[in-house]
Amino acid sequence: MSSHRLLFSGLWTIGRTRWISRLHEGKHGCGRAFFSSGKPKVCIVGGGPAGFYTAQHLIKACQDAEVDIYERLPVPFGLVRFGVAPDHPEVKNVINTFTQTAKQSGCSFYGNVNVGKDVSIQELQQAYHAVVLSYGAEGNRTMGVPGEDLAGVYSAKDFVGWYNGLPNCQQLRPDLSCETAVILGQGNVALDIARILLSPVDVLKKTDITQPALEALTKSQIRRVLIVGRRGPAQIACTIKEVREMVNLPDTRPEMVAADFQGLREVVKDLPRPRKRLTELMLKTALETPGEKEQERRNKASRVWAFRFFRSPVEILANPDNNRAAGIRLAVNKLEGSGEGAQAVLTGEVEDVACGLVISSIGYKSLPIDPSVPFDSRKAIVPNNMGRVQQAAGLYCSGWLKTGPTGVIATTMNNSFDTARSLMEDMDSGMLDVSAAKPGSQNISGLLEKRGVIPVIFSDWEKIDSVEISRGEATGKPREKLLSVEEMLQVTRQ
Template structure:
């Protein structure tokens, strides 16, 4: 047995099968312990993004005697809702009001500015809580794995998104926007978000919560053409119709498609599910359909363009020998073997080069290990689990992208997290967690953090930050102007 599993099992020694003296009740088909047979159940959630809040929400609703503490590395909550959702999609951020209600719940506490794995270990959390749920998401970038990927002018989409959304670690990114053509590798929703932000009229972005620093840079941008490249075909594109429609209707832009890449697509539509059929029909109409007069005139007047490029895989990012930065991308031309989502891109041997001065890699996020004692699958970049139960670690759970990989939208994460919370509740009710003895919860973690010089940020502290960001935003006609520096956040939280 590995030393890390021994450590974890010691931490979980009290979280073993417990059956003596148990009484159960049945309410609406759910087995619950009587209040007299259990101590106050203490659960901690690591990560204050959608997965963390949805997990907490379901636990609080389903268990009337559970106390949930949420630990977050940054002073500010909400994770990808704050730092990942495009600024021109404010409707998606409405879930923040639900998360706020959860954080204000009488049996929930928020502890920001606590870096689990550094300020406090997972083993220490498991000593203090009956159950620990890891929900810290996917903050790593997947590598394309081609020469030139580290050149100046190549940025992972996650970092570029973090830059315009005010993620402190990306606030100083300063991407070079002094080129005419940008290439985005990947065709998911994030890729289209990036393309849209690069090409959107600044007057539209001024009304969003995009950071002023990014807005100023985009106002000076020379980017007029964005190509969004995918290794497979139109029937395998990973974006949804909403994001594609936004590109089609983006003011002052026109589509730039290659008609030959859509050969045979119309004939294949009869065999695809309705959502993909609608998405593909929109692509076909955009690429091949003669535009109506109004649309024709709009395209004719457009000063910017965007295009989807299919059947292309990156081989190399090319450097400008005089300046050491991106000058282009060499692409392999592919053909498909198989059909539908199971098809594979196979190189034909043909190669083409696209000149560009900016490359954004949008091939997916990945989770990173948080603590040596936690099992981690480096190939899948997830914590190995069964329905959220971490394998070989009683009392330890995971939810969100750490559990499944970076798939789906916020609603997917919600259902994923509810399922993990249900697993915790099932284990409590089945006696698989020892909740008969008291656990200190945050009162056991607080002294450790104090001893290590860590001062957590409470939710009321966050609301001070929120109030200041809103005030700054209103002064500029925006919903908010985000604080970009952690030290400034902490200073505001403690005023």
């Protein structure tokens, strides 16, 4: 049994007693009786944005529904907690909405439950009328080039998880003693990482970035970050907000290649408005002479960031000892076609860039959870029709597992609402039979107890939340996150 399941015998006994007493009282963490019959019982696997948005819509649309959210970690909110950049606190305000959902009488949160390991999908299907898979995309897309396993090469998911406090990324301890970092990919996550690497530490000290990451960034020698993309500026995947933040980042200056923007002025007027505004900002940054005040700011800057377009990774180059990244070989591309559909084609040229840190930000991917669940390994999604899992009655999916890792939180909200609507339509049409009583969490809690798993309910999470906020206040931060599952569980059992 893993160490975080049994911290020590005292905590185990306390947690077990509390859980069983709730079961005997017929209550869960919100104080609602769960021995009712004839109510639709829905289980959601994954406590991130997709899970909570799906729950929110179901509870609003069907007030007698009982919705249980199961989450692998003891803490809720998924990528809102572990993916959103520390210096974007406004994006995390959605947690307030999720908290309201969790406190609805029809909703229960059960953290510290690893579906697929602690309990199977089949067992959930037996206990609930419907199961919604919303566990996101925790896998990494690999580059598939020699040297990507060298020290100094990281996936964006792991690097972001490191500075955001994801427990299984805390062993990363990246070496930031090099001068140049290369980030492969030009989406918002790539720009988030570039911004964190180059931000003044005084700015980061006021965020919820983890203390180990803050200490590492304080000692960082990185002065130059290249953000590399295989296509051109007209196909860049980030949004204008992120580029504007880079342009205005204190103590930095942009370093663009003017030739990359050749011919772009002629086509910018015909682009859709969001793409047009983004392209105009990049053109201004790359080609226009800045005003006196901006030029003075750039002259004083000690750090540099740059987009590098028309480049694809070929190989990570090792140091003489062949044990660390010392550079990257990039293929030089040209574009065939135009606009969003333009394709990068190899020219046969390559260029080498010296760097000691390489971060691959080419996308997350979902992983299969259970052999019984259909999974498209090529697209890395569960095959579905509007959230209905194909050839699996009563099984649904939402979020990135449904669509692939695209869009922002608002995109996830809309696609999760769509899944909830599909489920409601199936109940209304009789395609999903909710007439027979189902045991729901009553049954699952018994299985978990036998297997030595103590779920973390929402009031337990609020204890963790309170401790983190209190620790943060001591140093002027919004919170200081607990960094291990063991630490989180210890707080919940007090």
